Amino acid sequence: MKSLFALNHYLYKYRILLGLGMIFVITSNIFALFLPQLIRIGIEQIQIYLPFTYVFSGLKISNLYIDLIYVLIAIISIIIIITTLIRGILMFLMRQTLIVMSRHVEFDQKNELYQHYQKLTPSFFKRNSTGDMMSRISEDVSRVRMYVGPAIMYISGLVITFSLVIYSMVSINAYLAFWTLIPLPLLSYSIFKVSKIVNTKSEQIQKTLSTLTSKAQESYSGIKVIQGFARDQSVQNEFEELATQYRKESLSLAKVEAFFSPLMLLLVGISTLLAIYIGGNEVARGRFTAGNIAEFVVYINMLTWPVASLGWAVSLVQRAAASQKRINEFLQVSPDIVSGDKYKIDKIESIKFDKVTFIYPDTGIMALNNVSFEIKAGEKIAIVGKTGSGKSTIAELLVRNYDPNSGEILINNCPLKDNQLSHFRNLLGYVPQEVFLFSDSINNNISFGNPNASKKEIENFAQIASVYDDIMSLPKQFDTVVGERGVMLSGGQKQRVSIARALIKNPNVLLLDDCLSAVDSKTENAILSNFEKNWKEKTVISITHRLFTIKNFDKIIVLDNGTIVEIGQHDELYSKKGIYYDLYQLQLQEEVDSE
Ligand SMILES: Nc1ncnc2c1ncn2[C@@H]1O[C@H](COP(=O)(O)OP(=O)(O)OP(=O)(O)O)[C@@H](O)[C@H]1O
Ligand SMILES: [Mg+2]
Known part of the structure:
Protein backbone atom coordinates (compact mmCIF):
# COMPACT_ATOMS: atom_id res chain seq x y z
CA MET A 1 0.00 0.00 0.00
CA LYS A 2 2.92 2.31 0.71
CA SER A 3 3.62 2.60 -2.98
CA LEU A 4 0.39 4.60 -3.35
CA PHE A 5 1.87 7.38 -1.22
CA ALA A 6 3.76 8.36 -4.36
CA LEU A 7 0.42 9.71 -5.59
CA ASN A 8 -0.07 12.09 -2.71
CA ILE A 23 -18.37 17.57 -0.11
CA PHE A 24 -20.54 16.15 -2.90
CA VAL A 25 -20.02 12.60 -1.64
CA ILE A 26 -21.19 13.60 1.83
CA THR A 27 -24.18 15.71 0.76
CA SER A 28 -25.40 13.21 -1.83
CA ASN A 29 -25.36 10.52 0.82
CA ILE A 30 -27.29 12.68 3.26
CA PHE A 31 -29.93 13.25 0.61
CA ALA A 32 -30.11 9.50 -0.01
CA LEU A 33 -31.08 9.07 3.62
CA PHE A 34 -34.27 11.12 3.19
CA LEU A 35 -35.89 8.48 1.01
CA PRO A 36 -36.53 5.74 3.62
CA GLN A 37 -37.67 8.32 6.15
CA LEU A 38 -40.14 9.85 3.71
CA ILE A 39 -41.48 6.39 2.88
CA ARG A 40 -41.98 5.66 6.57
CA ILE A 41 -43.70 8.99 7.13
CA GLY A 42 -45.97 8.32 4.17
CA ILE A 43 -46.96 4.88 5.40
CA GLU A 44 -47.52 6.16 8.95
CA GLN A 45 -49.75 8.99 7.72
CA ILE A 46 -51.83 6.56 5.69
CA GLN A 47 -52.07 4.28 8.72
CA ILE A 48 -53.41 7.20 10.77
CA TYR A 49 -56.03 8.43 8.31
CA LEU A 50 -57.11 5.20 6.65
CA PRO A 51 -59.19 3.96 9.65
CA PHE A 52 -61.28 7.15 9.53
CA THR A 53 -62.44 6.30 6.02
CA TYR A 54 -63.78 3.01 7.38
CA VAL A 55 -65.35 4.62 10.46
CA PHE A 56 -67.16 7.23 8.42
CA SER A 57 -67.80 4.95 5.45
CA GLY A 58 -70.88 6.04 3.55
CA LEU A 59 -70.67 9.59 4.92
CA LYS A 60 -69.43 12.61 3.02
CA ILE A 61 -66.58 13.14 5.50
CA SER A 62 -65.10 9.77 4.47
CA ASN A 63 -64.43 11.18 0.99
CA LEU A 64 -62.68 14.11 2.63
CA TYR A 65 -60.30 11.69 4.38
CA ILE A 66 -59.67 9.86 1.12
CA ASP A 67 -58.81 13.18 -0.54
CA LEU A 68 -56.56 14.07 2.37
CA ILE A 69 -54.66 10.78 1.95
CA TYR A 70 -54.24 11.50 -1.76
CA VAL A 71 -52.92 14.97 -1.03
CA LEU A 72 -50.49 13.62 1.55
CA ILE A 73 -49.23 10.95 -0.85
CA ALA A 74 -48.85 13.59 -3.55
CA ILE A 75 -46.92 15.92 -1.27
CA ILE A 76 -44.59 13.16 -0.09
CA SER A 77 -44.07 11.94 -3.64
CA ILE A 78 -43.15 15.43 -4.76
CA ILE A 79 -40.69 15.75 -1.88
CA ILE A 80 -39.21 12.36 -2.80
CA ILE A 81 -38.84 13.44 -6.41
CA ILE A 82 -37.20 16.71 -5.43
CA THR A 83 -34.75 15.13 -2.97
CA THR A 84 -33.89 12.40 -5.48
CA LEU A 85 -33.32 15.06 -8.14
CA ILE A 86 -31.05 17.02 -5.84
CA ARG A 87 -29.22 13.82 -4.97
CA GLY A 88 -28.83 13.05 -8.67
CA ILE A 89 -27.33 16.47 -9.31
CA LEU A 90 -24.96 16.03 -6.36
CA MET A 91 -23.89 12.63 -7.65
CA PHE A 92 -23.30 14.13 -11.08
CA LEU A 93 -21.10 16.79 -9.49
CA MET A 94 -19.32 14.15 -7.42
CA ARG A 95 -18.33 12.33 -10.61
CA GLN A 96 -17.50 15.61 -12.33
CA THR A 97 -14.98 16.37 -9.62
CA LEU A 98 -13.50 13.03 -8.52
CA ILE A 99 -13.53 11.19 -11.83
CA VAL A 100 -12.31 14.28 -13.64
CA MET A 101 -9.53 14.55 -11.07
CA SER A 102 -8.54 10.95 -11.75
CA ARG A 103 -8.29 11.69 -15.47
CA HIS A 104 -6.04 14.66 -14.74
CA VAL A 105 -3.82 12.48 -12.56
CA GLU A 106 -3.73 9.83 -15.29
CA PHE A 107 -2.68 12.46 -17.82
CA ASP A 108 0.04 13.83 -15.54
CA GLN A 109 1.31 10.41 -14.66
CA LYS A 110 1.54 9.31 -18.28
CA ASN A 111 3.50 12.44 -19.10
CA GLY A 131 6.04 -4.46 -24.13
CA ASP A 132 6.88 -3.96 -20.48
CA MET A 133 7.43 -0.24 -20.91
CA MET A 134 4.22 0.10 -22.87
CA SER A 135 2.20 -1.77 -20.27
CA ARG A 136 3.52 0.44 -17.48
CA ILE A 137 2.58 3.60 -19.28
CA SER A 138 -0.87 2.35 -20.32
CA GLU A 139 -2.25 -0.48 -18.19
CA ASP A 140 -0.57 0.29 -14.91
CA VAL A 141 -1.40 3.97 -15.16
CA SER A 142 -5.06 3.20 -15.82
CA ARG A 143 -5.19 0.84 -12.85
CA VAL A 144 -3.79 3.56 -10.68
CA ARG A 145 -6.48 5.84 -12.04
CA MET A 146 -9.09 3.39 -10.82
CA TYR A 147 -7.77 4.03 -7.32
CA VAL A 148 -7.55 7.79 -7.63
CA GLY A 149 -11.05 8.06 -9.09
CA PRO A 150 -13.58 5.29 -8.49
CA ALA A 151 -11.93 3.66 -5.47
CA ILE A 152 -11.58 6.89 -3.50
CA MET A 153 -15.11 7.88 -4.51
CA TYR A 154 -16.73 4.58 -3.59
CA ILE A 155 -14.79 4.02 -0.40
CA SER A 156 -15.53 7.47 0.98
CA GLY A 157 -19.18 7.21 -0.08
CA LEU A 158 -19.33 3.82 1.53
CA VAL A 159 -17.96 5.01 4.85
CA ILE A 160 -20.47 7.83 4.94
CA THR A 161 -23.48 5.74 3.88
CA PHE A 162 -22.50 3.10 6.38
CA SER A 163 -22.22 5.40 9.32
CA LEU A 164 -25.41 7.31 8.50
CA VAL A 165 -27.55 4.26 7.70
CA ILE A 166 -26.34 2.11 10.56
CA TYR A 167 -26.80 5.02 12.97
CA SER A 168 -30.40 5.48 11.77
CA MET A 169 -31.12 1.75 11.94
CA VAL A 170 -29.72 1.35 15.43
CA SER A 171 -31.53 4.41 16.72
CA ILE A 172 -34.86 3.03 15.44
CA ASN A 173 -34.45 -0.50 16.71
CA ALA A 174 -31.06 -1.88 17.74
CA TYR A 175 -32.33 -5.43 18.03
CA LEU A 176 -33.69 -5.54 14.50
CA SER A 190 -17.50 -13.25 -0.17
CA ILE A 191 -17.50 -10.48 -2.74
CA PHE A 192 -13.94 -9.64 -1.80
CA LYS A 193 -13.03 -13.31 -2.30
CA VAL A 194 -14.88 -13.51 -5.61
CA SER A 195 -13.27 -10.28 -6.86
CA LYS A 196 -9.86 -11.69 -5.97
CA ILE A 197 -10.53 -14.76 -8.06
CA VAL A 198 -11.91 -12.56 -10.84
CA ASN A 199 -8.80 -10.39 -10.71
CA THR A 200 -6.33 -13.26 -10.82
CA LYS A 201 -8.23 -14.79 -13.67
CA SER A 202 -8.48 -11.51 -15.58
CA GLU A 203 -4.78 -10.92 -15.09
CA GLN A 204 -4.02 -14.33 -16.51
CA ILE A 205 -6.34 -13.57 -19.42
CA GLN A 206 -4.61 -10.24 -19.94
CA LYS A 207 -1.24 -11.99 -20.09
CA THR A 208 -2.48 -14.59 -22.54
CA LEU A 209 -4.02 -11.87 -24.64
CA SER A 210 -0.80 -9.89 -24.74
CA THR A 211 1.18 -13.00 -25.75
CA LEU A 212 -1.45 -13.62 -28.38
CA THR A 213 -1.18 -10.09 -29.76
CA SER A 214 2.60 -9.97 -29.73
CA LYS A 215 2.66 -13.37 -31.40
CA ALA A 216 0.33 -12.08 -34.09
CA GLN A 217 2.30 -8.86 -34.43
CA GLU A 218 5.60 -10.70 -34.75
CA SER A 219 4.24 -13.02 -37.36
CA TYR A 220 2.97 -10.08 -39.40
CA SER A 221 6.39 -8.43 -39.33
CA GLY A 222 8.13 -11.73 -40.03
CA ILE A 223 5.65 -12.90 -42.65
CA LYS A 224 8.35 -13.02 -45.34
CA VAL A 225 10.47 -15.40 -43.28
CA ILE A 226 7.47 -17.52 -42.25
CA GLN A 227 6.23 -17.95 -45.79
CA GLY A 228 9.72 -18.30 -47.22
CA PHE A 229 10.44 -21.17 -44.85
CA ALA A 230 6.97 -22.64 -45.49
CA ARG A 231 6.23 -22.57 -41.78
CA ASP A 232 2.71 -21.09 -42.15
CA GLN A 233 1.00 -24.16 -40.75
CA SER A 234 3.10 -24.52 -37.63
CA VAL A 235 2.83 -20.80 -36.86
CA GLN A 236 -0.93 -21.10 -37.37
CA ASN A 237 -1.01 -24.04 -34.95
CA GLU A 238 0.91 -22.11 -32.30
CA PHE A 239 -1.53 -19.25 -32.68
CA GLU A 240 -4.49 -21.56 -32.38
CA GLU A 241 -3.09 -23.10 -29.22
CA LEU A 242 -2.82 -19.67 -27.63
CA ALA A 243 -6.29 -18.71 -28.82
CA THR A 244 -7.71 -21.91 -27.29
CA GLN A 245 -6.04 -21.12 -24.00
CA TYR A 246 -7.50 -17.64 -24.14
CA ARG A 247 -10.99 -19.01 -24.73
CA LYS A 248 -10.69 -21.52 -21.88
CA GLU A 249 -9.57 -18.85 -19.45
CA SER A 250 -12.30 -16.44 -20.54
CA LEU A 251 -14.99 -19.08 -20.07
CA SER A 252 -13.71 -19.93 -16.63
CA LEU A 253 -13.83 -16.25 -15.71
CA ALA A 254 -17.39 -15.98 -16.99
CA LYS A 255 -18.37 -18.85 -14.68
CA VAL A 256 -17.01 -17.09 -11.62
CA GLU A 257 -18.63 -13.83 -12.65
CA ALA A 258 -21.94 -15.59 -13.11
CA PHE A 259 -21.74 -16.47 -9.44
CA PHE A 260 -21.45 -12.83 -8.45
CA SER A 261 -24.95 -11.36 -8.61
CA PRO A 262 -26.90 -14.44 -7.44
CA LEU A 263 -24.68 -14.50 -4.36
CA MET A 264 -25.36 -10.83 -3.73
CA LEU A 265 -29.10 -11.23 -4.22
CA LEU A 266 -29.19 -14.23 -1.91
CA LEU A 267 -27.52 -12.47 0.98
CA VAL A 268 -29.55 -9.28 0.51
CA GLY A 269 -32.68 -11.42 0.30
CA ILE A 270 -31.86 -13.03 3.64
CA SER A 271 -31.42 -9.59 5.23
CA THR A 272 -34.74 -8.40 3.83
CA LEU A 273 -36.46 -11.55 4.99
CA LEU A 274 -35.09 -11.08 8.49
CA ALA A 275 -36.22 -7.45 8.51
CA ILE A 276 -39.76 -8.43 7.58
CA TYR A 277 -39.98 -11.43 9.87
CA ILE A 278 -38.41 -9.97 12.98
CA GLY A 279 -39.88 -6.53 12.19
CA GLY A 280 -43.34 -8.10 11.91
CA ASN A 281 -42.95 -9.62 15.36
CA GLU A 282 -41.88 -6.26 16.72
CA VAL A 283 -44.96 -4.62 15.16
CA ALA A 284 -47.13 -7.27 16.82
CA ARG A 285 -45.53 -6.32 20.14
CA GLY A 286 -46.18 -2.67 19.39
CA ARG A 287 -42.51 -1.63 19.41
CA PHE A 288 -42.40 -0.88 15.72
CA THR A 289 -44.66 0.48 12.98
CA ALA A 290 -45.34 -0.98 9.56
CA GLY A 291 -43.66 2.16 8.19
CA ASN A 292 -40.49 1.18 10.06
CA ILE A 293 -40.39 -2.16 8.23
CA ALA A 294 -40.56 -0.39 4.89
CA GLU A 295 -37.90 2.02 6.09
CA PHE A 296 -35.64 -0.87 7.10
CA VAL A 297 -36.06 -2.66 3.82
CA VAL A 298 -34.96 0.50 2.03
CA TYR A 299 -32.00 0.87 4.40
CA ILE A 300 -30.91 -2.68 3.66
CA ASN A 301 -31.11 -1.97 -0.05
CA MET A 302 -29.13 1.20 0.47
CA LEU A 303 -26.39 -0.81 2.18
CA THR A 304 -26.27 -3.50 -0.48
CA TRP A 305 -24.29 -1.60 -3.08
CA PRO A 306 -21.72 -0.13 -0.67
CA VAL A 307 -21.20 -3.50 0.99
CA ALA A 308 -20.85 -5.20 -2.37
CA SER A 309 -18.54 -2.52 -3.67
CA LEU A 310 -16.39 -2.68 -0.54
CA GLY A 311 -14.85 -5.96 -1.65
CA TRP A 312 -14.50 -4.65 -5.16
CA ALA A 313 -13.01 -1.33 -4.04
CA VAL A 314 -10.49 -3.06 -1.78
CA SER A 315 -9.35 -5.21 -4.67
CA LEU A 316 -9.10 -2.07 -6.84
CA VAL A 317 -6.82 -0.50 -4.27
CA GLN A 318 -4.69 -3.63 -4.09
CA ARG A 319 -4.27 -3.75 -7.84
CA ALA A 320 -3.50 -0.04 -7.98
CA ALA A 321 -0.86 -0.50 -5.30
CA ALA A 322 0.79 -3.29 -7.29
CA SER A 323 0.72 -1.15 -10.44
CA GLN A 324 2.04 1.93 -8.69
CA LYS A 325 4.89 -0.18 -7.34
CA ARG A 326 5.84 -1.12 -10.90
CA ILE A 327 5.58 2.52 -11.99
CA ASN A 328 7.71 3.65 -9.05
CA GLU A 329 10.36 1.10 -9.99
CA PHE A 330 10.77 2.78 -13.36
CA LEU A 331 10.56 6.30 -12.03
CA GLN A 332 13.32 5.49 -9.57
CA VAL A 333 15.72 4.38 -12.29
CA SER A 334 18.03 7.33 -12.53
CA PRO A 335 19.56 8.07 -15.93
CA ASP A 336 23.15 6.81 -16.27
CA ILE A 337 24.05 9.86 -18.28
CA VAL A 338 23.48 13.27 -16.79
CA SER A 339 24.06 16.43 -18.76
CA GLY A 340 26.85 18.71 -17.60
CA ASP A 341 26.28 22.44 -17.35
CA LYS A 342 29.75 23.93 -17.33
CA TYR A 343 30.29 24.36 -21.08
CA LYS A 344 28.06 25.28 -23.96
CA ILE A 345 30.42 25.32 -26.90
CA ASP A 346 29.50 26.58 -30.35
CA LYS A 347 32.13 24.73 -32.31
CA ILE A 348 33.99 21.46 -31.87
CA GLU A 349 37.68 22.32 -32.36
CA SER A 350 39.10 19.05 -31.20
CA ILE A 351 38.11 15.61 -29.97
CA LYS A 352 40.48 13.67 -27.79
CA PHE A 353 40.15 10.16 -26.42
CA ASP A 354 42.56 9.88 -23.52
CA LYS A 355 43.26 6.29 -22.40
CA VAL A 356 39.62 5.38 -22.71
CA THR A 357 38.53 1.97 -21.48
CA PHE A 358 34.96 0.84 -21.72
CA ILE A 359 33.20 -2.29 -20.52
CA TYR A 360 29.57 -2.93 -21.54
CA PRO A 361 27.64 -3.03 -18.27
CA ASP A 362 25.27 -5.85 -19.26
CA THR A 363 27.71 -8.32 -20.76
CA GLY A 364 30.94 -7.32 -19.05
CA ILE A 365 32.67 -7.32 -22.45
CA MET A 366 35.64 -4.96 -22.62
CA ALA A 367 34.90 -3.24 -25.90
CA LEU A 368 37.65 -0.59 -25.69
CA ASN A 369 40.94 -0.91 -23.91
CA ASN A 370 43.14 2.10 -23.27
CA VAL A 371 42.23 3.90 -26.50
CA SER A 372 43.84 7.29 -27.20
CA PHE A 373 43.67 9.46 -30.29
CA GLU A 374 43.02 13.02 -31.27
CA ILE A 375 41.01 14.61 -34.02
CA LYS A 376 41.27 18.25 -35.10
CA ALA A 377 38.55 20.31 -36.72
CA GLY A 378 38.36 19.73 -40.47
CA GLU A 379 40.13 16.38 -40.42
CA LYS A 380 38.75 13.35 -42.19
CA ILE A 381 39.22 10.29 -40.01
CA ALA A 382 38.45 6.68 -40.73
CA ILE A 383 38.06 3.96 -38.14
CA VAL A 384 38.54 0.45 -39.45
CA GLY A 385 38.92 -3.01 -38.01
CA LYS A 386 37.39 -6.43 -37.90
CA THR A 387 33.80 -6.93 -36.86
CA GLY A 388 33.40 -6.67 -33.09
CA SER A 389 36.65 -4.72 -32.72
CA GLY A 390 34.97 -1.79 -30.96
CA LYS A 391 34.38 0.73 -33.76
CA SER A 392 30.72 1.44 -32.98
CA THR A 393 31.58 1.67 -29.32
CA ILE A 394 33.78 4.70 -30.07
CA ALA A 395 30.80 6.37 -31.72
CA GLU A 396 28.48 5.46 -28.83
CA LEU A 397 30.91 6.99 -26.34
CA LEU A 398 31.28 10.13 -28.40
CA VAL A 399 27.52 10.77 -28.50
CA ARG A 400 27.48 9.91 -24.80
CA ASN A 401 25.13 6.97 -24.94
CA TYR A 402 27.61 5.58 -22.43
CA ASP A 403 30.44 7.03 -20.37
CA PRO A 404 33.90 5.42 -20.27
CA ASN A 405 34.83 3.27 -17.29
CA SER A 406 38.24 4.90 -17.15
CA GLY A 407 40.08 7.52 -19.13
CA GLU A 408 38.42 10.60 -20.49
CA ILE A 409 36.95 12.10 -23.62
CA LEU A 410 37.90 15.74 -24.11
CA ILE A 411 36.16 18.19 -26.37
CA ASN A 412 38.15 21.37 -27.02
CA ASN A 413 40.39 20.07 -24.21
CA CYS A 414 37.56 20.10 -21.68
CA PRO A 415 35.81 16.99 -20.37
CA LEU A 416 32.86 15.93 -22.51
CA LYS A 417 30.96 15.20 -19.29
CA ASP A 418 30.90 18.88 -18.38
CA ASN A 419 29.27 19.89 -21.65
CA GLN A 420 25.61 20.66 -21.83
CA LEU A 421 24.52 17.42 -23.46
CA SER A 422 21.74 18.34 -25.89
CA HIS A 423 23.70 21.39 -27.01
CA PHE A 424 26.75 19.23 -27.69
CA ARG A 425 24.72 16.57 -29.50
CA ASN A 426 23.34 19.28 -31.76
CA LEU A 427 26.85 19.85 -33.06
CA LEU A 428 27.15 16.20 -34.09
CA GLY A 429 25.65 14.61 -37.16
CA TYR A 430 25.47 11.00 -36.09
CA VAL A 431 24.37 8.26 -38.46
CA PRO A 432 24.14 5.07 -36.41
CA GLN A 433 24.95 1.65 -37.81
CA GLU A 434 21.36 0.50 -37.47
CA VAL A 435 19.28 2.77 -39.64
CA PHE A 436 16.00 3.90 -38.17
CA LEU A 437 13.44 5.84 -40.15
CA PHE A 438 10.07 6.96 -38.84
CA SER A 439 6.92 5.78 -40.58
CA ASP A 440 6.50 9.19 -42.13
CA SER A 441 7.22 10.84 -45.48
CA ILE A 442 10.79 11.07 -46.78
CA ASN A 443 10.45 14.83 -46.50
CA ASN A 444 9.72 14.66 -42.80
CA ASN A 445 12.35 12.00 -42.20
CA ILE A 446 15.04 14.24 -43.65
CA SER A 447 13.78 17.44 -42.05
CA PHE A 448 13.79 15.61 -38.70
CA GLY A 449 17.41 16.75 -38.57
CA ASN A 450 16.33 20.36 -38.93
CA PRO A 451 12.61 21.06 -38.68
CA ASN A 452 13.06 24.54 -40.17
CA ALA A 453 14.69 23.31 -43.37
CA SER A 454 13.17 24.51 -46.63
CA LYS A 455 12.11 22.24 -49.47
CA LYS A 456 15.14 23.42 -51.44
CA GLU A 457 17.53 22.47 -48.64
CA ILE A 458 15.95 19.04 -48.25
CA GLU A 459 16.45 18.39 -51.95
CA ASN A 460 19.98 19.74 -51.86
CA PHE A 461 21.02 17.44 -49.00
CA ALA A 462 19.34 14.49 -50.65
CA PRO A 475 5.59 7.60 -57.18
CA LYS A 476 5.09 10.38 -54.64
CA GLN A 477 8.73 11.46 -54.58
CA PHE A 478 9.56 13.37 -51.40
CA ASP A 479 6.04 12.80 -50.07
CA THR A 480 6.38 9.01 -50.19
CA VAL A 481 5.59 7.51 -46.82
CA VAL A 482 8.32 5.01 -46.04
CA GLY A 483 6.30 2.54 -43.96
CA GLU A 484 7.15 1.21 -40.53
CA ARG A 485 10.90 1.66 -39.93
CA GLY A 486 11.25 2.53 -43.59
CA VAL A 487 10.33 -0.87 -45.05
CA MET A 488 9.36 0.65 -48.40
CA LEU A 489 12.97 1.61 -49.14
CA SER A 490 15.95 -0.55 -49.95
CA GLY A 491 18.71 -0.92 -47.38
CA GLY A 492 21.01 1.44 -49.25
CA GLN A 493 18.25 4.02 -49.79
CA LYS A 494 17.44 4.00 -46.09
CA GLN A 495 21.10 4.56 -45.27
CA ARG A 496 21.36 7.50 -47.61
CA VAL A 497 18.13 9.10 -46.34
CA SER A 498 19.53 8.86 -42.84
CA ILE A 499 22.76 10.49 -44.03
CA ALA A 500 20.76 13.36 -45.53
CA ARG A 501 18.97 13.64 -42.18
CA ALA A 502 22.31 14.06 -40.40
CA LEU A 503 23.71 16.48 -43.00
CA ILE A 504 20.76 18.84 -42.88
CA LYS A 505 21.56 19.56 -39.23
CA ASN A 506 24.65 21.33 -40.55
CA PRO A 507 26.75 19.66 -37.87
CA ASN A 508 30.35 20.43 -36.97
CA VAL A 509 31.30 16.81 -36.90
CA LEU A 510 29.82 14.11 -39.06
CA LEU A 511 29.95 10.71 -37.42
CA LEU A 512 29.14 7.92 -39.85
CA ASP A 513 28.94 4.42 -38.43
CA ASP A 514 29.27 1.99 -41.31
CA CYS A 515 26.34 3.75 -42.89
CA LEU A 516 27.34 3.03 -46.45
CA SER A 517 27.63 -0.72 -46.07
CA ALA A 518 24.56 -1.35 -48.21
CA VAL A 519 25.66 1.08 -50.92
CA ASP A 520 27.89 0.03 -53.82
CA SER A 521 31.44 1.41 -53.86
CA LYS A 522 30.72 3.69 -56.80
CA THR A 523 27.92 5.45 -54.91
CA GLU A 524 30.02 5.53 -51.77
CA ASN A 525 32.79 7.25 -53.68
CA ALA A 526 30.31 9.72 -55.12
CA ILE A 527 29.01 10.58 -51.64
CA LEU A 528 32.48 10.98 -50.21
CA SER A 529 33.55 13.25 -53.05
CA ASN A 530 30.36 15.29 -52.50
CA PHE A 531 31.53 15.74 -48.92
CA GLU A 532 34.90 16.75 -50.19
CA LYS A 533 33.34 19.44 -52.40
CA ASN A 534 30.71 20.80 -50.04
CA TRP A 535 32.13 20.03 -46.64
CA LYS A 536 35.79 20.84 -46.77
CA GLU A 537 35.82 22.52 -43.39
CA LYS A 538 33.78 19.83 -41.61
CA THR A 539 35.21 17.10 -39.49
CA VAL A 540 34.24 13.64 -40.71
CA ILE A 541 34.64 10.47 -38.69
CA SER A 542 33.80 7.52 -40.85
CA ILE A 543 33.61 3.99 -39.53
CA THR A 544 33.85 1.71 -42.51
CA HIS A 545 34.66 -1.70 -43.85
CA ARG A 546 35.63 -0.44 -47.30
CA LEU A 547 39.27 0.51 -47.30
CA PHE A 548 39.45 1.71 -50.92
CA THR A 549 37.27 4.70 -50.17
CA ILE A 550 39.45 6.11 -47.40
CA LYS A 551 42.78 6.31 -49.18
CA ASN A 552 42.77 10.11 -49.04
CA PHE A 553 41.71 10.39 -45.42
CA ASP A 554 43.90 12.37 -43.04
CA LYS A 555 44.09 9.61 -40.50
CA ILE A 556 43.11 5.96 -40.35
CA ILE A 557 42.63 4.33 -36.96
CA VAL A 558 42.94 0.54 -37.02
CA LEU A 559 41.23 -1.21 -34.13
CA ASP A 560 41.69 -4.77 -33.10
CA ASN A 561 39.96 -6.36 -30.16
CA GLY A 562 39.30 -3.01 -28.48
CA THR A 563 42.77 -1.53 -28.84
CA ILE A 564 44.32 0.75 -31.44
CA VAL A 565 46.92 -1.28 -33.25
CA GLU A 566 47.82 1.12 -36.02
CA ILE A 567 47.20 4.77 -36.74
CA GLY A 568 48.27 6.91 -39.68
CA GLN A 569 47.67 7.63 -43.37
CA HIS A 570 47.05 5.02 -46.01
CA ASP A 571 50.54 4.92 -47.53
CA GLU A 572 52.17 4.79 -44.13
CA LEU A 573 50.00 1.94 -42.89
CA TYR A 574 50.20 0.07 -46.16
CA SER A 575 53.95 0.06 -46.21
CA LYS A 576 54.02 -1.13 -42.59
CA LYS A 577 52.59 -4.46 -43.74
CA GLY A 578 50.65 -4.94 -40.51
CA ILE A 579 46.98 -5.51 -39.84
CA TYR A 580 45.88 -2.71 -42.18
CA TYR A 581 47.92 -4.21 -44.99
CA ASP A 582 46.32 -7.62 -44.37
CA LEU A 583 42.82 -6.18 -44.35
CA TYR A 584 43.57 -4.32 -47.55
CA GLN A 585 44.96 -7.40 -49.29
CA LEU A 586 41.92 -9.36 -48.20
CA GLN A 587 39.64 -6.79 -49.78
CA LEU A 588 41.67 -6.70 -52.97
CA GLN A 589 41.29 -10.45 -53.17
CA GLU A 590 37.50 -10.22 -52.63
CA GLU A 591 37.27 -7.57 -55.31
CA VAL A 592 39.15 -9.79 -57.78
CA ASP A 593 36.98 -12.78 -56.84
CA SER A 594 33.76 -10.91 -57.36
CA GLU A 595 34.77 -9.71 -60.82
N1 LIG B 1 25.00 -3.05 -26.36
C1 LIG B 1 25.97 -3.92 -26.11
N2 LIG B 1 25.97 -4.59 -24.95
C2 LIG B 1 26.95 -5.45 -24.68
N3 LIG B 1 27.98 -5.70 -25.46
C3 LIG B 1 28.06 -5.06 -26.64
C4 LIG B 1 27.05 -4.14 -27.02
N4 LIG B 1 27.36 -3.63 -28.21
C5 LIG B 1 28.54 -4.23 -28.58
N5 LIG B 1 28.95 -5.09 -27.63
C6 LIG B 1 30.19 -5.87 -27.66
O1 LIG B 1 31.28 -4.99 -27.71
C7 LIG B 1 32.25 -5.40 -28.64
C8 LIG B 1 32.52 -4.30 -29.65
O2 LIG B 1 31.33 -4.06 -30.38
P1 LIG B 1 31.18 -2.93 -31.48
O3 LIG B 1 29.76 -2.83 -31.80
O4 LIG B 1 31.87 -1.70 -31.02
O5 LIG B 1 31.99 -3.59 -32.70
P2 LIG B 1 32.16 -3.03 -34.17
O6 LIG B 1 33.61 -2.88 -34.38
O7 LIG B 1 31.32 -1.85 -34.39
O8 LIG B 1 31.66 -4.26 -35.03
P3 LIG B 1 30.89 -4.25 -36.45
O9 LIG B 1 31.91 -4.00 -37.50
O10 LIG B 1 30.34 -5.62 -36.55
O11 LIG B 1 29.86 -3.21 -36.38
C9 LIG B 1 31.71 -6.68 -29.27
O12 LIG B 1 32.39 -7.75 -28.67
C10 LIG B 1 30.26 -6.72 -28.92
O13 LIG B 1 29.86 -8.03 -28.64
MG1 LIG C 1 29.63 -1.53 -35.44
Missing part, protein backbone atom coordinates in the same frame (compact mmCIF):
# COMPACT_ATOMS: atom_id res chain seq x y z
CA HIS A 9 1.55 14.99 -4.51
CA TYR A 10 -1.05 14.62 -7.26
CA LEU A 11 -3.87 14.55 -4.72
CA TYR A 12 -2.40 17.71 -3.27
CA LYS A 13 -2.13 19.30 -6.69
CA TYR A 14 -5.82 18.63 -7.34
CA ARG A 15 -6.89 19.31 -3.75
CA ILE A 16 -9.70 21.65 -4.78
CA LEU A 17 -11.33 19.02 -6.96
CA LEU A 18 -10.75 16.43 -4.27
CA GLY A 19 -12.21 18.64 -1.55
CA LEU A 20 -15.27 19.55 -3.60
CA GLY A 21 -15.69 15.90 -4.50
CA MET A 22 -15.72 14.92 -0.85
CA GLU A 112 5.75 11.98 -16.09
CA LEU A 113 6.58 8.43 -17.15
CA TYR A 114 7.10 9.40 -20.78
CA GLN A 115 9.38 12.25 -19.83
CA HIS A 116 11.33 9.91 -17.63
CA TYR A 117 11.68 7.35 -20.42
CA GLN A 118 13.10 10.11 -22.61
CA LYS A 119 15.85 10.80 -20.11
CA LEU A 120 17.00 7.19 -19.84
CA THR A 121 19.93 5.83 -21.81
CA PRO A 122 19.99 3.08 -24.46
CA SER A 123 21.20 0.54 -21.91
CA PHE A 124 17.89 0.91 -20.03
CA PHE A 125 15.96 0.25 -23.22
CA LYS A 126 18.09 -2.80 -23.90
CA ARG A 127 17.39 -4.20 -20.45
CA ASN A 128 13.62 -3.68 -20.57
CA SER A 129 11.29 -4.92 -23.25
CA THR A 130 9.13 -2.52 -25.21
CA ALA A 177 -30.63 -3.69 13.20
CA PHE A 178 -28.38 -6.35 14.68
CA TRP A 179 -30.22 -9.24 13.01
CA THR A 180 -30.58 -7.66 9.59
CA LEU A 181 -26.95 -6.57 9.50
CA ILE A 182 -25.55 -10.04 10.22
CA PRO A 183 -25.47 -11.27 6.59
CA LEU A 184 -23.79 -8.11 5.31
CA PRO A 185 -20.18 -8.71 6.46
CA LEU A 186 -20.52 -12.14 4.95
CA LEU A 187 -21.61 -10.51 1.71
CA SER A 188 -18.67 -8.14 1.79
CA TYR A 189 -16.21 -10.91 2.51
CA GLN A 463 21.57 15.26 -53.63
CA ILE A 464 24.71 15.38 -51.49
CA ALA A 465 23.73 12.03 -49.97
CA SER A 466 23.25 10.69 -53.53
CA VAL A 467 19.68 9.64 -52.88
CA TYR A 468 17.90 12.38 -54.84
CA ASP A 469 17.45 10.33 -58.03
CA ASP A 470 16.16 7.36 -56.05
CA ILE A 471 13.57 9.55 -54.34
CA MET A 472 12.48 11.19 -57.60
CA SER A 473 11.77 7.80 -59.12
CA LEU A 474 9.28 7.00 -56.35
